[in-house]
Amino acid sequence: MMTTAIMSLDKECNNANVVNVKQQLTLLFQASLGVLVDDPEIQPEIKVCDQDYGDYQCNNAMGLWHRVKAKIPTDFKTSHSFGQALMNNLPASQLIESCSVTGPGFVNIVLSQQWIAKSIQKMLRDGIGSWAPTLSVKRAVVDFSSPNIAKEMHVGHLRSTIIGDTLARMLEFSNVEVLRRNHVGDWGTQFGMLIEYLFDTFPDLEDANDQAIGDLETFYKASKKRFDSDSSFKERAQQAVVRLQGGEEKYRKAWKQICDVSRKGYEQVYERLGICLEEKGESFYNPYIPMVLDLLNEKGLVEENEGARVIFIEGKKLPLIVTKRDGGFNYASSDLTALWYRLNEEKAEWVIYVTDKAQRDHFDMIFSAATRAGWLPAEDNKYPKADHVAFGLVLGEDGKRFRTRSTEVVRLVDLLDKAKAGYKDKLVERGKDTGRTNEELEQIAEAVGYGAVKYADLKNNRLTDYTFSYEQMLDDKGDNAVYLLYAYARISSIIKKSGREIEELEKDGSLELTQDAERVLGLHLIRFPEVVEEACSKLLPSLLCKYIYGLSEASTRFYDDCPVIGSAAETSRLLLCKATEIVMKQCFHLLGITPVTKM
Numbered sequence: 001m002m003t004t005a006i007m008s009l010d011k012e013c014n015n016a017n018v019v020n021v022k023q024q025l026t027l028l029f030q031a032s033l034g035v036l037v038d039d040p041e042i043q044p045e046i047k048v049c050d051q052d053y054g055d056y057q058c059n060n061a062m063g064l065w066h067r068v069k070a071k072i073p074t075d076f077k078t079s080h081s082f083g084q085a086l087m088n089n090l091p092a093s094q095l096i097e098s099c100s101v102t103g104p105g106f107v108n109i110v111l112s113q114q115w116i117a118k119s120i121q122k123m124l125r126d127g128i129g130s131w132a133p134t135l136s137v138k139r140a141v142v143d144f145s146s147p148n149i150a151k152e153m154h155v156g157h158l159r160s161t162i163i164g165d166t167l168a169r170m171l172e173f174s175n176v177e178v179l180r181r182n183h184v185g186d187w188g189t190q191f192g193m194l195i196e197y198l199f200d201t202f203p204d205l206e207d208a209n210d211q212a213i214g215d216l217e218t219f220y221k222a223s224k225k226r227f228d229s230d231s232s233f234k235e236r237a238q239q240a241v242v243r244l245q246g247g248e249e250k251y252r253k254a255w256k257q258i259c260d261v262s263r264k265g266y267e268q269v270y271e272r273l274g275i276c277l278e279e280k281g282e283s284f285y286n287p288y289i290p291m292v293l294d295l296l297n298e299k300g301l302v303e304e305n306e307g308a309r310v311i312f313i314e315g316k317k318l319p320l321i322v323t324k325r326d327g328g329f330n331y332a333s334s335d336l337t338a339l340w341y342r343l344n345e346e347k348a349e350w351v352i353y354v355t356d357k358a359q360r361d362h363f364d365m366i367f368s369a370a371t372r373a374g375w376l377p378a379e380d381n382k383y384p385k386a387d388h389v390a391f392g393l394v395l396g397e398d399g400k401r402f403r404t405r406s407t408e409v410v411r412l413v414d415l416l417d418k419a420k421a422g423y424k425d426k427l428v429e430r431g432k433d434t435g436r437t438n439e440e441l442e443q444i445a446e447a448v449g450y451g452a453v454k455y456a457d458l459k460n461n462r463l464t465d466y467t468f469s470y471e472q473m474l475d476d477k478g479d480n481a482v483y484l485l486y487a488y489a490r491i492s493s494i495i496k497k498s499g500r501e502i503e504e505l506e507k508d509g510s511l512e513l514t515q516d517a518e519r520v521l522g523l524h525l526i527r528f529p530e531v532v533e534e535a536c537s538k539l540l541p542s543l544l545c546k547y548i549y550g551l552s553e554a555s556t557r558f559y560d561d562c563p564v565i566g567s568a569a570e571t572s573r574l575l576l577c578k579a580t581e582i583v584m585k586q587c588f589h590l591l592g593i594t595p596v597t598k599m
């Protein structure tokens, strides 16, 4: 049986400052529940629902009923009748058009058309910033990209760079101050070998300029070969680490030279991808390590184990080594120190690490140690907190780890070049080169090509491995950046053709969502704040990708079904186009994709 209650529209929604629709509905259902049962532990669950039933649904009436039954004598014979009571006690709100109860007590909600339209118009007036979610942290560290000096950045670092940048952008949009940290591997034992090899190759250090060191990957391989085959070299290399870490001038200078060459390589990649990062590598934390280990020692965490200093972690067989047998520090000691620094010196409330899933164990141990030390609260939902954002592998089309035939790792720059060239070829194939300068073509190909690489990475649940395919990512159909950018370009071109400005439109008329395609698009638009909020709190950029894909589909349907220019509803539809353009543009911005209006 289905019951419908028309909610009165005369009262304003309870909390005008909440822009997140799901949250507003949650508030209304909380109020209704409060009338029925006095227990703050019992909370409603609101979800987007299947279009056939409504727009949203409170879908846990059944579960709630069982809990209520156990607590108080209740008049409700079934969960369905409890669902009905939940519906009948909802405070009046402009938000809701109608409600119905189905099955064992699903309360389905249809939002008011006028309310959707009004919310969109409000955003048009106040700007997209008024749709930014409110998070409970003020400052966060996002540790991402973080390649290792003297080694080529590879596709794993690409994932970290792309995912980390998007997370940082989403948090920044949500008014969180983000410290974007490049935790480069610039302090490992490999430096002894590299420095010693540098001395051998260039006895006069002044000659060891960028060009002379040249390709660091080759330099690294040559020094490794020497290290493995020449025992006296190996010995010198081991001493070089000690002398470097002891701060000897000559060694520090050589170290810096090697780091500088590497850095220039990464910076080129960051510039091409539009990524902003501040380097604070492993070496930065080195001077703080002894003090931090003292702190941990005072708390009784550090123990002696087979000559090394270690921290035992509950549930892990092997302890976390914080000082090696030779007295040297390692990856774990610098990560413990970095975490201490971020929490205590930088006062971050949320520290987020983006690396492949192979490092999960390492971060689990670091976070456990920090919790034991009392730096982090033991409860999951309290701040400050630390999270490891893990991701899977990039696979080649053969289903194996992505490699090229000639070299072992796929170089990042080659990959970006290829995506750009691939899209440029497509433009030429379709005759889009006529009437355009080469520079224009290059610009479009770059925006679309790089955007395609980023989106192909971000759209997957980050934990799953994904297959890298130029063909898929550059196809003009399917769930890829090319399709999204087309949808955007189409909407933009309508606005441009109309020649009308937003201020003028707002004076001329208001937004009305009368056609089905208009309502679907409008409804999708007002979900933006809740989607960004969920993507931030779950650290899942894929949710935002799913959203913009759905938005592109809704806008394409609108484009096909609803003529704009010259139609009786021109002003209203142009307002809808404008709002769509703004929200899509914001999504592109959050995903680090440069939108183009001509493809």
Ligand code: ARG
Pocket (backbone or CB within 6 Å): 143, 145, 146, 147, 148, 183, 184, 185, 335, 338, 353, 354, 355
């Ligand atoms: N350099 C490391 C690697 O390439 C990643 C560092 C991640 N950040 C950290 N704080 N450990 O695997």
